[in-house]
Amino acid sequence: MSLYALVSAGGAPGVTTSAVALALGWPSQVIIAECDPSGGDILAGLFVGHLPASSGLLPLAVEAGRSADAAARALWDQLIDLDDERSRLLLAGISDPRQAAAIAGSWPALAAALAGVPADVIADCGRLDAAPAVEAVLSAASLAVLVLRPSLRQVSKARHRVEILAEILGGRDRLVLLPIGDGPHSAREVANALGVPVIAALPEDKKTASVLSDGAGNRRDLVTRPLVRAATAAGRALRGAVPGSSRAEADRTEAERSAVDAAAPGGWTGYTDVRAPAAGRLAAESVALAAAPVWEPAVPGPSPGAPPGAAPPGAAPPADGDPAAPEPLASGPGAGS
Numbered sequence: 577m578s579l580y581a582l583v584s585a586g587g588a589p590g591v592t593t594s595a596v597a598l599a600l601g602w603p604s605q606v607i608i609a610e611c612d613p614s615g616g617d618i619l620a621g622l623f624v625g626h627l628p629a630s631s632g633l634l635p636l637a638v639e640a641g642r643s644a645d646a647a648a649r650a651l652w653d654q655l656i657d658l659d660d661e662r663s664r665l666l667l668a669g670i671s672d673p674r675q676a677a678a679i680a681g682s683w684p685a686l687a688a689a690l691a692g693v694p695a696d697v698i699a700d701c702g703r704l705d706a707a708p709a710v711e712a713v714l715s716a717a718s719l720a721v722l723v724l725r726p727s728l729r730q731v732s733k734a735r736h737r738v739e740i741l742a743e744i745l746g747g748r749d750r751l752v753l754l755p756i757g758d759g760p761h762s763a764r765e766v767a768n769a770l771g772v773p774v775i776a777a778l779p780e781d782k783k784t785a786s787v788l789s790d791g792a793g794n795r796r797d798l799v800t801r802p803l804v805r806a807a808t809a810a811g812r813a814l815r816g817a818v819p820g821s822s823r824a825e826a827d828r829t830e831a832e833r834s835a836v837d838a839a840a841p842g843g844w845t846g847y848t849d850v851r852a853p854a855a856g857r858l859a860a861e862s863v864a865l866a867a868a869p870v871w872e873p874a875v876p877g878p879s880p881g882a883p884p885g886a887a888p889p890g891a892a893p894p895a896d897g898d899p900a901a902p903e904p905l906a907s908g909p910g911a912g913s
């Protein structure tokens with residue numbers, strides 16, 4: 577299966593949020609791997625601390641320190657199920673940036689495990705600096721995705737990251753851009769300025785993004801929201817853009833193909849502007865994740881529609897007897913080690 581490595585040039589354009597949105601709309605089994613050396617965000621953000629953080633990247637890195645095979649065998653035990661079907665899973669990131677030094681030597685084995693797992697993997701690799709700790713993940717990726725806002729400031733920072741990525745990837749064949757939200761520049765201008773194709777675009781959708789990044793607001797019907805609908809189309813485009821992928825044509829509808837032809841910048845045939853994605857089966861599609869009790873907002877008292885006192889599956893006991901209190905972050909992977 578394929579490994580998609582998402583990175584940014586800084587400025588928090590929405591890498592983590594986009595990774596979650598992509599996973600929500602992914603058509604096959606997918607793992608979100610929080611590889612950001614500055615720490616994972618999803619347990620404290622999307623899950624508002626409601627899931628115990630006893631597994632994840634740090635314990636996996638311990639196995640990876642033994643051998644790549646040990647990491648590959650241990651990977652499934654370190655994943656958190658995000659739905660009942662195990663179709664969306666999470667490898668929670670480190671909880672303290674100081675742990676990054678401890679796992680530095682394990683990245684090659686971790687990358688091999690992520691690239692070899694029989695599921696697609698969306699790796700949140702965070703901000704790219706000059707000597708990325710996650711170089712092995714980027715290098716093993718089927719596709720590296722540079723997430724950015726279409727602003728001059730972001731494009732200017734991205735220019736150097738494109739060079740760094742091209743060096744790691746041995747060229748630009750496996751590199752694409754994913755612009756987020758509105759900006760003064762069009763996707764075509766961004767692609768031309770950076771010499772890298774724009775694979776898709778995700779819309780500005782603050783309401784949905786706040787749920788995905790911070791667990792804030794109504795979590796119902798996420799798959800029908802603009803951000804997740806666009807991410808579903810973006811996921812199809814990403815799968816189709818993996819070099820050598822036979823999904824490219826199979827996954828595309830006639831309408832998408834026309835959009836590609838109309839919008840493609842010179843020489844690139846993989847461009848898809850997904851600001852108006854095809855609705856597909858999204859309205860009918862049921863994503864258990866969206867309905868799971870763990871998604872209920874952490875507000876005092878029973879949430880509308882939730883059974884009184886309902887606790888999310890696998891949820892940690894409430895802290896200090898307060899049903900609304902999130903699990904203390906100190907219980908993260910490797911806490912106390």
Ligand SMILES: Nc1ncnc2c1ncn2[C@@H]1O[C@H](COP(=O)(O)OP(=O)(O)OP(=O)(O)O)[C@@H](O)[C@H]1O
Pocket residue numbers: 584586587588589590591592593594612617702703756757778779780781782783785786789790803
């Ligand atoms: N498509 C979007 N529309 C509106 N707001 C968004 C979108 N994507 C992300 N955001 C918002 O941008 C902020 C940063 O998002 P996020 O944490 O995903 O960025 P990041 O690139 O992962 O940042 P960092 O580098 O700090 O990890 C959050 O408040 C999030 O809700």
Ligand SMILES: [Mg+2]
Pocket residue numbers: 591592593612617700702
């Ligand atoms: Mg992030």
